Amino acid sequence: MKRMERRLSSRNGTPPCPPRSRPVWTVVLAILIAFSHPSFGFADETAVVPSRVLSFVEALHAKGYYDTAIDYLDRVDAEHNFDTELRAALFLERANLLRDLARTQILPGDYEPTQKLAREAYRKFITVFPSHEKYPEAVSEIAQLRQQEIRAILLKYRRAAGGARESLANTFRETAKAMRQESSEAETQLKERMEKFPKFIDKEESPDLFEKRRRTETGLVNLQLQAAILLFDEAEIASAEERKRLTNQALTSFENLVANYRSNLVGMYAQLYVGRCQLRLQKATAAQGIFREMMLIRAEDPQVQSLIDEAHLGLLQSLAEQGLDKKSGEGKLKDLIQDADRWLKDNPKLERTKTGQGVRWEIAKAWEKLAEQHTQAEDLREENYERALAIAHPLSQQLGEFQLPAASMATQLAKKLGRDLTASKDFTAAFFECMNRVKELETLADGIEQAETPDERRQLLADMELKRPSAILQMQQALSLVRPDTPADDIARVRYWLSYLYFLSGRDYESIVIGEYIGRQFADSAEFKTLALEASFMAVLAYAHAYQT
Known part of the structure; x- marks a missing residue:
């Protein structure tokens, strides 16, 4: 126990934060339910207060309860007739919920149908409410969802071969054609809107009119960006000569967007793709200059930070291209390796x-x-x-x-x-392999503690880093072979070491979940009390480190 405590405490941390009181939002949701749903005593049996319905759905959305919010919308939509303004807001909110639900789903079989439902919901919104002020945002969302569909096809295309590859290329072309048709219709509508605005609008005197024109212009620019990205993606399935032509065409479009909108999000996206085009055209040095410039941008929101991260990844890819020299x-x-290792170490999430x-x-x-x-x-x-x-x-x-x-x-x-x-066929074989890995790691840990020179210690630490991922994988494979008759203490030992390795790898949340589980499972066991205490102690340290970062 003391030996483990000494090693674990080498990662400095503060004590975990104390338990918090019940969040205010739970009280708010309870009140909203009481006042919005007709089955509760505070609401009239024959009417629903519109603002409360929308507020309730938005509160569920903000907390990530997408399924609950969609079910609630289905229920109130079937039971009540709302005015045009509220219907439009609820139509759009449904589409936004489906979009965000798709983002939380991991498997293609889950998120692809949800993305399609989201796209159809946005399409219904712009069809029923073509004059709505949020029409530009809706058509931008449709284009982005189409782009995600295109990317999914491209990913399958990269993995396929022979006839399947050609079939996916045809699917790509058909989807791209549909996307261009939709974008053309939306662009025509937005241009007609733009022509109706005065050439000059004073933001102070007419803030609402100024905002409407800004939304319309943003929608137009987003469509231009998506059209350029589609060209860039289309180049991937083309022949070598056609790929170069399409990439250069996309590059020109991106450069024009950067020239006109450098300071906003669209311009930043375009700048990222300028670098990617240069990289595809085998101009690694030019690409590096663009990516390094983007990495100097000060991130003020998650979207900008995501773009900066993509630029950093692009820089690594450009270094990889030069690695062939x-x-x-x-x-x-x-x-590349030094930069990437430092980046991951500084940003464990x-x-x-x-x-x-x-x-x-x-x-x-x-x-x-x-x-x-x-x-x-x-x-x-x-x-x-x-x-x-x-x-x-x-x-x-x-x-x-x-x-x-x-x-x-x-x-x-x-x-x-x-x-x-090849993975082991049964838990027993996998368990003994895990214990062999543990002995190797313990030997390295002892060597690190007893190292006499900095160089020796650095080498042992490097060896530890090298062996840790494969040990984690071995333990994950062992746990996948657990059966009802597998000894609980053997399972707990594997879980304990997996939790320990997760902690050393900076994967605090995984370490917390496993450590707490073991601590609770054997809390009343005299035989495994030490194991339960060590696992609980590890979870506490992981909590502290996660709270710090």
Whole structure:
């Protein structure tokens, strides 16, 4: 216990925050329910106060209760007739709920149908209320949902081969055609609106009119951005010559948007794609300049921060392109790895995002390139392969864009290293393999504590970092083989070590969940009291670190 406490306490943290009182929003929701739903005593049996209905739905939306809000909308829509203004607001709110619900869903089989429902809801809104002031926002959302549909097709296209690949290319073209038709209709409508506004509107004298024109102009510009992105994506399924032509055409469109709207979000998106176009055209140095410029932007909201993160990932990708050079490639790849490692270390939450997966994929590819193109010594080459495998294998177990390429890389690297990545067939075999991994890690931990020189300690820490991901994966595989007759104490030991490794890897929330579970499971067990205490202690430290970050 003391030994574990000493190691865990090396990550400084503050005590967890005390339990908070019941959030105010729960009281607000309770009041809104009482006053908005006809079955409660405070409301008239024959009427629903419109503002309360909308406020209630918006409160559910703000707290992430998307399904509940949609069910509530279905119920009140069937029972009551609302005025035009409220109907429009509820139509739009339903579409927004479906859009945000899709963002929370992980599997394509879940989010793709929800995205389609959201798109249909926005389409219904602009059809029923073509003159509504939020028409521009709705058509922008439709274009973005179409863009996500296009991206999903592209992802499948990258994974496919032969006839399936050509079929997906045709699906892409059909979807792109529909998207262009929808955008053309919306653009015509928005241009007609723009022509009705005065050429000059004083913001102070006519704030409402100024805001309406701003919304309309923003909708038009968003459509232009989506049209340019569609060109960029379409280039991926084209022949080499056509790809270059389409990429240059998209580049011109993005550069025009940057010139006109550099200071707003559309201009920032366009600037990001200017860098991506330059990278695709094999102009890595030009792309780096654009990405570095974007990284200097001060993020004032999550959307801007997301763009800055994408630019940072683009910078890593441009360094990877330069890593192919025989003279300077080794230095570029090492710069990539150092920058990416520092970025992930400073932003532990990033690792669980799509961008974080992209960063880890670039690190894995960089280690592989170092081994194959810039390493002569056999032992160093194997070490670089080992580092690439330590990243690629866990990445291959995670859903997302990089799952299949990471799985392919992991298989090839395992063959080069003489490894067998096949999972154990039963829990007992997997359990003993886990315990062997634990012994290896304990030996390294002892060596780190007893290291006599900084260089020796750094090397041991690097070895620990190298072995930790594969140990985590081994324990996850063992837990997937649990059966009803599997000994509970063996399961708890694997979970305990998994919680410990999660903590050391900066994955505090996973560590908390497992640590608390073990602590509660064996709280009254005399035999496993020490294990329960250590797991609970680890959860407390993880709480403290999560609270700090």
